[in-house]
Amino acid sequence: MHTIRMRLSIMMFLQFFIWGGWFVTLGTFLAQNLDATGSQIGMAFSTQSWGAIIAPFIVGLIADRYFNAERILGVLHLVGAALMYGLYLAGDFATFYPLVLLYMILYMPTLALVNSVSFRQMADPSREFARIRVWGTIGWIVAGLAISFAFSWDSPQAIGAGLLRNTFLMCAFASLILGIYSFTLPGTPPKAGTGGSSTLKSLVGFDALTLLKDRNYAIFFIASILICIPLAFYYQNANPFLVEIGVANPTGKMTLGQVSEVLFMLLLPVFIHRFGIKKTLLVGMFAWALRYVLFAYGNSGDLVFMLLTGIALHGICYDFFFVSGQIYTDAKAGERFKSSAQGMITLATYGVGMLIGFWVAGHITEYFARADGHAWQSIWLFPALFALGVFVLFLLTFKGKRPAKESVGTSPT
Incomplete structure (x- = not known):
């Protein structure tokens, strides 16, 4: 073994x-x-x-x-x-x-x-x-x-x-x-009996659309797509931004985000159990807004710590929203729709949500391009305000239960 x-x-x-x-x-x-x-x-x-x-x-x-x-x-x-x-x-x-x-x-x-x-x-x-x-x-x-x-x-x-x-x-x-x-x-051969048992609808998660009849899950689903728009700004612009403003060894420093991802993954089950899924998701969304504010006002000199802090927030941004969202989806789906529900949320976020996000990020970045580079503060404030808007929308519409009563599953895998 x-x-x-x-x-x-x-x-x-x-x-x-x-x-x-x-x-x-x-x-x-x-x-x-x-x-x-x-x-x-x-x-x-x-x-x-x-x-x-x-x-x-x-x-x-x-x-x-x-x-x-x-x-x-x-x-x-x-x-x-x-x-x-x-x-x-x-x-x-x-x-x-x-x-x-x-x-x-x-x-x-x-x-x-x-x-x-x-x-x-x-x-x-x-x-x-x-x-x-x-x-x-x-x-x-x-x-x-x-x-x-x-x-x-x-x-x-x-x-x-x-x-x-x-x-x-x-x-x-x-x-x-x-x-x-x-x-x-x-x-790892195909599982016995899979030769015709799954429909095309179930393979891409569409048979889990019945989950959207649940008001809370529908709000979470919409928020998941919307939060992918600011997410795309990080993937697309973080490295060019650090390079352009003169941060040394930018790619190496961006690995701080993956280090924090590992650390916060360990804290996630404890946080969910103590505070519930709503507060966990809200912390993840707010971290996106905070990260981009730090990027907007940091620099490669005396305020470089703001940029490094923004990078290190990746663990909270990703784990507390996307991983906890997968756990929430698993709990809401039940045995019947577990696999198709994960397929549905993945298709919605990494597929549709980020497709929109990269399109928006590309046009915003191009709009604020200058002869000597980019107006990065304006670029970063857009996803910061957008993430904050999603945060407020979710805060006001999602009805969370008491942590002790909320079933969210036990494993982030």
């Missing part, structure tokens, strides 16, 4: 090393090296959302029915390695965009596949999965530290010399390794 756990941990490490190794610096690379506009950068980031929308069809209609999960994982990462190399070679946005779109359509299903491979090897996933999944976060952190401190690809000199594109080469190599490694993982 210890050997299997180690093998799964390596899989998770590589899975998120690949994602963190290029996605964090994508906006900087596109703006600085491919002269992309804000709208074009938004288009590139929105490929994550298109991948999230298409992923259930690939996993549900192919992987869950006909082929071993680890083999599909291997094939997708091997093709991904070739596409990553193509991104490394791309010399303009017109060449870059179709490659990154195809890559994300293939990559997003692998997030579900690594979970499937892991769960099928565990006797008690609620206890064992977190110890495996944390290595994915460590992989993301290591990728960021390597970019900033080992290779210095995100320094102004390196960016000017075009060295930031090496992140794609690094991730192509890692994807090649994971693609080959996947074929050595424990066999």
Whole structure:
């Protein structure tokens, strides 16, 4: 069992090393090296959302029915390695965009596949999965530290010399390794009886729409989509912002967000049990507004601590809203709709919500572009006010119960 756990941990490490190794610096690379506009950068980031929308069809209609999960994982990462190399070679946005779109359509299903491979090897996933999944976060952190401190690809000199594109080469190599490694993982065949038992409606979570008849859940569902709009600003603009204002080793410093994510994940069950789901969700939403205010008024000099604090708030922003939202969804769904409900909320947030968010972030960023850079304070105040508006809307409309009476589940996995 210890050997299997180690093998799964390596899989998770590589899975998120690949994602963190290029996605964090994508906006900087596109703006600085491919002269992309804000709208074009938004288009590139929105490929994550298109991948999230298409992923259930690939996993549900192919992987869950006909082929071993680890083999599909291997094939997708091997093709991904070739596409990553193509991104490394791309010399303009017109060449870059179709490659990154195809890559994300293939990559997003692998997030579900690594979970499937892991769960099928565990006797008690609620206890064992977190110890495996944390290595994915460590992989993301290591990728960021390597970019900033080992290779210095995100320094102004390196960016000017075009060295930031090496992140794609690094991730192509890692994807090649994971693609080959996947074929050595424990066999994860399709579950017996899945050949026709699931409808297309259930695979993408649409049969869980009945949950929206519950007023509280409908309010949470709408808030989840809306809060993804300010979320997109962080993914798209944080690294270019830090680079442009002259923060040293920006990608490495952004890994503070993943470190805090691990710490606050441990605190989340305690907070939910003591304060209830409504207060937990509100803390997560308010953290988004606070983070962007810190970004708006911080700088790379004497107020750099404000920027670092904003980055470190990532754990609260993500865990207290998105992870607690998954727990809340699981509790509301019951046994009948557990899987389809998670598919529905994922499709709504990472799919529809962030697709809208990246579009909005791209246009706002382009609107506040200046000859010498960007009016970052104005850019960051937009998602700050938007997140605050969602916070107030949720505060006034969502009817929370007493913490002791509120059933929210026990595991963030």
